[in-house]
Amino acid sequence: MAAPVIPSSFQIYNSYVEDPKWQIKFTTIWCSGLALAVAVSVPSLILGLRHGRSLKGITGISETNGYRTAHSESDSIEPPPTRRRFRRSVGAWNALISPVYWSPPKLGLNLGQIIVLSAYLAAVLVCIIKDAPLISNPNRAGFIALAQFPVVFLFATKNSILSLLLGPGNGYEKLNFMHRMAGRAMFLAGCIHGSLWIRNHLQYGLSVLGPQKETSGVASLALLCIIVLTSLRPVRRLFYEYFFVIHVLTYVAFFVTICYHTIYASPWIFPPLAFYGADVLLRLFRYRIKDASLTAQDAHMTLIRVHNCDDGWLAGQHVRLRVFFSNRVLESHALTILSAPPSISCLSSPGLILAARTDGDWTRALNNYTRKEQERLQINEKCEGDSSAFVQVMLDGPYGGSSVDLGLYESVLLIAGGSGITFTLGLLDDIIGRCVKLGRSQGERTRRIEFTWCIRSFGQIEWFAPMLIDIATAASNSAIDLHISIFVTCLCNPEAVPHIPNSIVTLSRPSVQELLKDFISLPPTSETEDMIETRFDETKKWQCSGGGVAVCASGPESLTREAQNAVARLGMTMSMDVGGIALHTELFTL
Template sequence: MSAPTVPSSLQIYNSYVEDPIWQRKFTIIWCSGLALAVVVSVPSLILGLRNGRSLKGIAGVSETNGYRSAYGSDGKKPPPIRRRSRRLVGAWNALISPTYWSPPKLGLNLGQIIILLAYLAAVLVCIIKDVSLISNPNRAGFLALAQFPVVFLFATKNSILSLLLGPGNGYEKLNFMHRMAGRAMFLGGCIHGSLWIRNHLQYGLPILGPQKETSGVASLALLCIIVLTSLRPVRILFYECFFVIHVLTYVAFFVTICYHTIYASPWIFPPLALYGADVLLRLLRYRIKDATLTAQDDQMTLIRVHNCDDGWLAGQHVRLRVFFSNRVFESHALTILSAPPSHSCLTSPGFLLAARTNGDWTRALNNYTRKEQERLQIDEKPDVDSSASVQVMLDGPYGGSSIDLGRYESVFLIAGGSGITFTLGLLDDIIGRCVKLGRSQGERTRKIEFIWCIRSFGQIEWFAPMLVDIATAASDNSIDLHISIFVTCLCNPEAVPHIPNSIVTLSRPSVQGLLKDFISLSPTSEKEGSIEPRIDESQEWRSSGGGVAVCASGPESLTREARNAVARLGLTMNMDVGGIALHTELFTL
């Protein structure tokens, strides 16, 4: 006769058997969502592999034996537009365009918010489903441990995930999930720790003393330090302190959590593997190079890195460390503002970076450069525009644009302030590919609107020579390029340099209005407040449904306005123009 079965209602809940099951369920949920995102990105990945964009820069910048400096355009016309495929692209972009909408202050779009809410819901369901947390608070602790792989997968700069999601999906685009997973770990740790402390107080058990309790309290304290010092105000105001504290505390957290529970070990190894792979790949990307610094004024410093001819895409950025004064241990992210010399339109092509004075490091760099330039001019010739020579360390490149501008008939580039470093590189790249390389990769771009929003006329001089070079290269070829500069400060308008086919306007633009006019090609007559009227000689040009690419870079307010503009116009215009693709660049701490 078989032994009687104890009813499930009377069975004692075995946390160490049941809770790991919910860890695995949670892991299956987020891995399934990740797999879906990878599947959706397969077309972009395949296209990136075909044209070499996906693997570009994976081994760092490189030096070649030379580059073509003469124009090589063979007059090749843009390839024909495939109507059916473009309508499918337009339908897909119309479907996802509402996800670009961004509420103020959050720094996230609707698509990211939906992902975060779904992730948080999965965490909460797995924590509270079929368990009494007050009497069995271990479930929350087990789910906190399950966050380890997510935290590190979305934090490392060199992640296999960035490669699988296609070009333009670097760590800076995925970091919002890293922060969410860290907060979910903090939530689970707080629930687990606070309820255990409550139970110990209720039954008169010691909170400190035994190894398990002491290591648990230490782990929770370290987790609190990690989360609180990672808040945005702390990161912005005390970034160097934040970085040091972050590294030291998560190492200590790893040690204490392993002392606290033997069930932490399986969840520690994946983060260690991810971090080890990141360090290894980062070693492959490190370069120490000679460079020259040129101070445009007391607000902008240009950095030309020598012997870097290839290994990056326009719009990518590097972590730069300049060996000067006592700042050798600081590195900062700067966008590469030029295309590779093989097809750059600049008179002096190369690896160019720009550092806007916006903090202690950039201010110190600008002061050092100006002092060195003054010293060199005194020691050599007063009329020579000398540049300060330094050595730099590069880590990268990373990031870049998620859309290939050459696939679109119309391109709309808008930047605010120093955000021009991103859009200027894209402009140099697409003009060079069409003009110098003769559309060798099937580029179909025909019309480009380049917009720059700045606070004063003096800032135009920062990049005026480069804009002149690019506009000159495009003027006699099959690309209709317009440059619009919007200035919000009434000061010295006589200092505006001449840039071919450009207009300078004293106003703050409406991104939605500019984009709508660009897509609909409504006549652009003389605008109120313009320094000179635009003479648009291309009003006979009409879109043939080749799609519109929109790239925005700059302050959060501008990129949010660009996302909202595409979200509104995408629902009504995507099908007509063959799809509106969007990429925004907002590098924040």
């Protein structure tokens, strides 16, 4: 005779049996979404592997003690013909995803990221609420909070397998928005779990503090609150060094207290430890201690030239830099490499060059130290002109980079605001060098480049004028039409503007949307009549060939958001007409 079955309406909810099932369901949901993202990125990954971009720099900066031989007939080589089927596929894909670039003000997120975060939050809430008696037994929220651990660390580590699988240009800085959302979802679930249990204990007269489980639970919730509150953007921007120290100490303490609180935490602790351990191991391969020379351009900009670095990075990537000077040895800061590797670079003095604009305590101290050292060297050595201050530095990287390979597109629009030029200048040096110096050895199709820089004063042009002159000179004798536009928003000293070939300086603030529209329709405006006619015919041919347009913008949030919205507003039809518009933005913020 079979045992009687208790009706479901009278069964007691067993959270330790049912809630772990919802942890598995939630993990299955986000892993499926991640697998879809990786599948979509497979073509980009394959292309990056084929061109040597995907794994570039995985073992750090290298010293080759020699340069590659420049192509002897690079100036006479024309761009290869565009394969129509390939270009149509790329153009259709870029046109399809262009609406997701739209970005509302203040959020710092585009539409695609908002959709991803909304879906993730919806999955968290459904897994917490669905068929769960939260008022009487809020354990489900606690279990879902534990399930956030792998997501938090997967999207936080600098050396993540995920960055490799998603292809070039998808470094930790691009994935960090998911890390923040997972942390806030953990905080939300933890607050639901903790507050409802405290309510139940107060309702039934039970002690909230005292027993180990309750005490460790309250301590875990308190630590989680500290982690989230000190991670808010104003705190990160104003007190980054304090934020970093507090962040590390509190998440270590949180790991300990949560393991004391519940035995069910252990399985969810091991994946984060594995992710973090892999990150630390790979960093050991990327650390370099090098000699470097510092040059203060003025009181607002310091150039850092790292010696004996010939390869191991891509244009647009950045490093974490630690300069051994004064009492600032323990501080490291992210700086973009503003030059291509010497085998590609068009600069007269190639190498690994960084630029630190005076915009905080560390950069101001570095600039002051450099100027004092230069003055001391000039007095002691009685040398004429500027001299460089020599220091030792530690490099960690490279990381990040551009998700768009400019060589795949016939037209390139580079837009920078202020110190954001360090990103676009590196890309410009790279694509000109690949086309001119290496003779389009990887089939680069780039014919036309518009380089736009928005600055506040004419004096800032001097920061990078020698480099722009080198690159413009290299491009002037090739099949590439390079035009440099500098927009100055403050009337200062226009007589101090240096002469850069094929460039124009304008006293205004440009509209990125108008720049993009003019660029893709392109009648040049500042040439002689014959030149206008000739270049218009060439441009018309380029546009009709559907070779695609690559747009890269870097600088403050207002500029990158404007670039995203400009591409999104063009619409699918116009994007398809030019062969698709690819976009990469680099936001200079914490």
